Amino acid sequence: MSSVVPVAVTGMGCLCAAGADLPSCLETLFRGERHPQPPTRFGSGHPVRYPVFEVAARLPGDDRFSRTARLALAAAREALAAAALSPAELAGKRVGVCFGTTVGSAMNNEEFYRQFRDGEHPEMDAIERFLGSNPASVVAREYGLAGPCQTVVNACSSGTDAVGIAAAWIRSGICDIVLAGGADELCRVTYNGFISLMITDDTPVKPFDRRRKGLNLGEGAAVLVLESEEVRHQRSRPARAFVAGYGSACDAHHLTAPHPEGTGLKRALAEALTQSGTSPAEIAFVNAHGTGTPDNDRVESRVLAAVLPGVPFLSTKGYTGHTLGAAGAIEAAFTVACLERGEVPANAGFAEADPELPVTPVREATAVSGRLALSQSLAFGGNNAVVVFERGEP
Amino acid sequence: MTLRLAIQGVGAVGAFGSGTQALRQALCAGEVPVGTLQVPTAGGALELPAYRADTEPLEEFVPTRALRRIDHFSRLALLGGYLALQDAGRLEADRSRLGVVIATGYGAMQTTFAFLDSFLDGGDVCSSPTHFSNSVHNAAAANLSILLGATGPSLTVSQFELSVPTALLTARQWLAEGRVDAVLLGGVDELGAVLGYCWQRFFGVPDGLLRPLEIGRQSAIPGEGAAFFLLTREGEGGRHGLIEEVRQGNLGGRPLSFAAGSRLLLGADGHRDCSTLYGGSLPVDARAVSFSPLYGSLPVGPAFDLAVAALAAGDNRLFTPPPQGANGLPCALLGAGPFGEGALNCLKLGRHGDYGLISVVRG
């Protein structure tokens, strides 16, 4: 693998529990604020109430679409506006859509299935909604986009993979523009699932902290508009950042636990750094996966210590929860925004170092200098994905 | 993007059985046994005609103990994957630079519902973590990577009937960029009672005969299975021909253009609405055929279409069409004959103008 042409990011959109758009999210992050609460949109028979990070914002679209699809639409709208891409500007260009999700592609409507099991012969609305709510397709149809359309269902690395794949579409010349992102909604089914794995925390999540007990789920969406240099210069748009490199590798170890040595993550990091022509010392900071589970944080911190010694890192999941298929995209948006700002927020939830972990995340908002940063994701099933971003020209 | 992909191995499991020999036999016979799927309806339990796939041959490759938590969906994927590696003569090959790509329309549906059962039956505290872990769409790819020890990148894609062509774009990308030296790519979809229920609600009950080229007629029969390919960069030989071009996107209201005399292997699978799309968009001088009567209608049908095209390229023969029904296309049927020069274009048309095109040529 050799060094590649960087791909410009010209606009971003983001919504999650931290805010209804990217500026609001950043404000919340840099205020160090978070408000995880037990879920309000669904009930639970669990005796313990596990905190989650819900999106409060109103969403575009209506209930012909799933909540995940509507989150995707909201983020896409903000990103296109930020990139100054009107429908007229999009027309006639080869525009692709690449989105990560988990819930967005799951046919798991509880009410429908309950009725089916009970022999009540349910109506097909829930199924029609499911069939009409593939996140990448929904965004493509909304804007009349004719390029390739791909929904990545790689669990927790989906959003990072979507950004990496989208950049490759631009580089290889099959697209002029790609909307790359991820979206996922909170739902009872995944709530029950993660609790059953005993990797959820019944208190607000504490990434990398000694007292961490597991993750808090979250929901949200983010979109990055990627553009070819040709189109970007035609439109005279500045690049907020560049996708400089992407790496992806599988642990091939276990369905739910990461490889104890983090072998897949190391390979993905090596690949992303090689592709971006960067040495670890040039990385200004790392947006870590940092879910707050004992296993993830232990493995991830060991890899960070070994591969990126001395590089500041943080998990933003303390502010957003684990947004599954959206996480990689939301964290990509945060990584670009922090690069622009020259500052990273505190790793919310971290107070006490764990002697088992060789490194600690940033404890307070910290200035960072440097042109490059990276975001990494470790997925259920063992896939690891890393994206390297380079700051755009001021 | 001009990298051509060599198809080194094909592995398929469906109602025709498993392996390329079984698929060739079905191609020669022009038919396969159609089974049934039991579905609860308002009028009582119904036996819906369905193309069922059996994964027992997986035991040739994986010991039973290792399969104890592996569901039907993952077993289909595993069998397809191992068969493709075997067909390529690469069962013993190094897997450190092997990528895995899985395309699926509906994912591990049965396990998704088994997970719902676990808490609908016993309360939320009885949710089964094993079912949950296996219900995520990428579980099959994870299981495949783990059993194979494949440490390259892994990707699962879900784009309904365009899942396979879009997944191929990424496989090609990885090979072009040198991230991997080979990709194991496959499409997998499974049947289940819930799908059967939805089917008969949307489409009624099939009469048991899939007539893909009868435009405007609903004759689709649900199917399940897996079709996998071991793909490398061109230049390493190509047992089953080359994938010359992959395109996926939306027609945007414009018709696809084809060179005169194009040969098309259509993803027409007996669904009325989609059949009208084929009826309306093919040039009169093309020749077209569908092999869906051999595997049924499923979102990853294009993977099976590609398997047939790959065998055709490798064997240098265009197979005799299975019964198509009365040809309602504007163009003639693509009959048997040598594959020869020129491409065989696997074309899938989806809702809202979505399309996928995979062109196969001889190596």
Next chain:
Amino acid sequence: MTIKEKLKKILVEDLNLEDLSPEEIEDDAPLFGEGLGLDSLDAVELVVLVQKHFGVEIKDMEEGRPALQSVSSLAAFIENRLAA
């Protein structure tokens, strides 16, 4: 059926240990690593199965780890909880 017998049946049936019969599982054989060779996913599944079949809750893996060592230790844990 004693608790131990029921546990062995659950191990074979619910964890799909097809090549074993309940009688073949020794009371004190380690369930994880050597012995039965179960893993972390089986551990959390067992927690749910204990809840489902006995109504006994294992709150977290700190509590779970010692209890899940063997059929004997798990049976003792369950008996203890049921008596309380």
